[in-house]
Amino acid sequence: MTIGLFDDSQDGRRPREPLAEGAVLLVRFAKSMEMELAAALDAIIGAAPFRHMMTPGGFRMSVAMTNCGQAGWVTDARGYRYDPIDPETGRPWPPLPPSFLDLAARAAKEAGYGGFVPDSCLINRYEPGSRLSLHQDRNERDFSAPIVSVSLGLPATFLFGGAQRSDRPRRIRLEHGDIAVWGGPSRLAFHGVAQLEDGHHPIFGGRRINLTFRKAL
Template sequence: MTIGLFGDWQDTRKPRESLAEGAVLLVHFAKDIETELAATLDKLTSTAPFRHMITPGGFRMSVAMSNCGHVGWVTDARGYRYDPLDPETGRPWPPLPASFLDLAARAAKEAGFDGFVPDSCLINRYEPGSRLSLHQDRNERDFSAPIVSVSLGLPATFLFGGAQRSDRPRRIRLEHGDVVVWGGPSRLTFHGVAQLEDGHHPIFGGRRINLTFRKAL
């Protein structure tokens, strides 16, 4: 049993927890490379800075985003899509770093999805008060590959629902270094993140960073 960094919450979770068929939580899976991930993120976001994208309905997203990989996920008046170019700079997104590819492949294999090679990583920055409403990851061409989601920094409440938006989601606490993988029967599960609470992390400060690896093309 270990005392969490925030409040009196005690982390008594097992290293691997099943969330649903095809969905697994890998506790602290990425924590041992936290310093390397933080340095790599600084380099990536100096090339492709965080920005608050606008939804097709004209709403400014509370979560700031960037991307790396062959394509990046973007949203604007034209809709949701993957684009090989950063719309703010007109340049290609930074390539996926080797450390990112290795982490995503290892996590997917641990969750039962061997051979996962992502071509896109959405980088989300949450600050206190930001949230992400329930949605499906369905802009990809092939749903046979899993989603690999890495949590860094402040803890968050992950909402993991069902096949319909109306399905009541489970509320799952995610700590720094946790990785969630979902695919197969759970690939199109509705999911989101509850409003982030205040806090301070020794490496990432008052924010949460989420890396979402996908096979988009």
């Protein structure tokens, strides 16, 4: 069952929903910035296009990815890592736009993690049928900083588990503009995204875009 806390708002969701100790969902927190974020995304994608990366085991990921910031998350035959250079263009990743930095800092502060300054943003593009299996964000050097994850476009089912892959994950519906923030006791929680269903969003079309802000270096 997809979880949700209910109140008298139009869609039955509170502005702030706890997910676990140290983890919270900020409902529609990014919606007021949707056009600014979309414009910044267009500029990033123009400099560093989306691509389907390969896992170290040789599997093509169903989710298309790109990055911005001081370092970008990449995966290939050499493994998972952060790299300051885009391997496809041979150039540094585009810088983090001011709108991205502002949103990530405000969301982290709202979730109880003041002073968050990300240096990397992984940008995932989901299309119907794509999914992301359970995993931990553990390639970063400092686990004291939270993860800030912004959902744009089509709704998705976020899988949020525990410290072990075998822990049964909770299923949380993410709508356009929602931001999930986790850190502290939940920093290394396993998480993923269930297979995306068909749909259409007035700004992002038949896609879901996810911005994941991290302190990587």
